[in-house]
Amino acid sequence: MPPALLLQLNQVQACYGHIHALKGVSLEVRAGEIVTLIGSNGAGKSTTLRCISGLLAPRSGEILWRGQAIHGLKPHEIVARGIGHSPEGRRIFPQLTVEENLDLGAYLERDRAIVAQRKGEVFELFPRLAERRKQDGGTLSGGEQQMLAIGRALMQNPALLLLDEPTLGLAPVLVEALFETLQALHRVGKTILLVEQNAWHALQIAQRAYVLQTGVITHSGSARDLANLDEIKRAYLGE
Amino acid sequence: MSEALLELLPSVLLEGLLLGCVYAMIALGYTMVYGVLGLINFAHSEVFMVGAVAGVEVYRYLGPHVENPYILALLALVIAAIISGGLAMGIERLAYRPLRKRGSTNRLVPLITAIGVSFFLQDLVRLIEGLWHGEFYMNFPADAQMEALHDLPMGMSIQNKSILVIAVAVIMMLALDHLVRRTRLGKAIRAVAQDLPTASLMGIDPDKIIGRTFLIGGALGGIAGVLFGLLYSQINPFVGFVPGIKAFTAAVLGGIGNIYGAMLGGLVLGTIETLGGTYLFFLTGGALGNEYKDILAFIILVLLLLFRPQGLLGKTQGEKV
């Protein structure tokens, strides 16, 4: 029996004014998987994540979480159901300290001991953040801000983590470290939907992948199979 | 003659501090709402007025039953805070939230709504007081114990009620500082102010936090209304207008969106205004009377904004609150 179906998108359409950004996207994520969504700039990857987390209401179609419709819920209600979204562009709170940013990640967790424990884990993962804990988020370097964004998402301890281009602007050594982190999370059973610029890397760690092109899913399948398709190699892997 | 003026200075500064405390408390409401919504809530001056009126009613109805003037003042403060806080929340719920949900990006619409709410509240209070008591000019009754003077160094003296005003303002500002910096609600308010969509991704319900912000700002405004009444006694449904404009000025002076700016701006404005009211006449050889004190305050605002558009403690552009 395959692992439980967590998230399911059926024919989701979304618009910004007159721009038809998603033209019927269907995809699914099962418990314990890393699924990656790749595609060129403007394909609609971020829009897909924004629909899932409720930042954007789909024009039509349905989004099911553990079999229940969540489209139409507000973002904070969707977070409460266990979907964490680390949005495009990091979006850390510039005038809150590193520690306050992390605390906000665990906003819904009322048990202080659990919050402290998770913070300890994040600091272990990114010792740099521990050094800067009293510093304002806006004063961090780009790479440090990216660590903070991911740390903040981990503080939520979500059942499903939506990551939008987490390696953007990271130095290569940090990119490696981040992918290792994601694999470690996978090993402890976390479920991740990963949107990545770095398609080659994403396909290495994901089990399954979807390719999005101007609002339409053009390919889907196991990450290994997709990585070997000639047209994928040409279009996204630069070969 | 100049010596006499110099001798007056400490007392004038004390007066300025008292007025500044009232401005600061009102300014906090403007600045907090601006912080989370980018909206100038002009109805806030009427939230302040309603607090003052609520205070008068407490004195009218509970005064005969409560012996201790401090307990009476405390009751007036608490009840005014509850009524004004609730009113501010109600205004947000009924007037601003529906506009926000319709997704209009035109900033003039909520601004004009705020002005409409202001007029509505002025006339509503006038109507209620008229029907209830047959007139809408009210007084905070004088109390001998509250007016009793204590001597201070440098020829100053201070009334008990003035000590009360300063103590309440200081306590409320310290409490607000604690709330905003240390509590879960405070972090949520700051997160919503800095980036509302991302705050919602943290599990924060922005509508709830916006409501709480109006509640807190409104409660502070209501408390300011009672402090104002204790200091200056006379209240009517239109009494909010001038202090409201001054407090808004104070918020801009300090850097709108910044709560410490509102506190500082209120104190600075209160002091300048009181100094102007006392000394302008003498310094201009009688050419300008103390009715020009308001002009002085606004000239200073204009000059400050020319050289420091973000206000005393405001962030420079690009670093939105």
Ligand SMILES: Nc1ncnc2c1ncn2[C@@H]1O[C@H](COP(=O)(O)OP(=O)(O)O)[C@@H](O)[C@H]1O
């Ligand atoms: N806030 C917005 N307003 C208008 N158009 C937008 C907005 N965000 C994205 N778009 C448009 O929607 C399409 C999909 O964008 P996006 O989901 O950000 O793509 P991706 O993340 O794959 O690069 C693009 O054509 C983009 O220009």
Ligand SMILES: [Mg+2]
């Ligand atoms: Mg994107």
